Amino acid sequence: MAFKIEENENKVILRIEGAMTVYEVASIRSELAGCLEKSKGLVLKLDEVSDCDTAGVQLLCSAYRTARDKVRTFSVSGAPDVVRDAIDRIGLDPEAFFTTDEEA
Known part of the structure; x- marks a missing residue:
């Protein structure tokens, strides 16, 4: 798993590469928390997520709630089928999670 971070004055763009599974969520959570602390908004780019x-999915929900509680903007874009399928498997609407790259 790897991260790529782009920053500007309004938001941090965090690209996650590799798996988002029980084995990686602790390190992803730490990276997300740091990004939410230093910016007014966070965009998660998931197009390179492999599993x-x-x-x-719980991590995505938690990041959204944390951003909302800290009055930060939060969006997710570029999710591949593996992410959409995981969201669908637990009974949530995958389309409700994501924005287009233009909206992000």
Whole structure:
């Protein structure tokens, strides 16, 4: 798993590469927390995610709630089928999670 970070004055763009599973969520959570602390907004780019399970979906939900509680903007874009399928498997609407790259 790897991260690529782009920053500007309004938001941090965090690209996650690799798996978002129970084995990686602790390090992803740490990276997300740091990004939410130093910016007014966070965009997660997931187009390079290769695997996602329920723990990865829970992490997305937790990041959204944390951003909302800290009055930060939060969006997710570029999710591949593995992420959409994981969201769908737990009974949520994948389309409700994501924005287009233009909206992000």
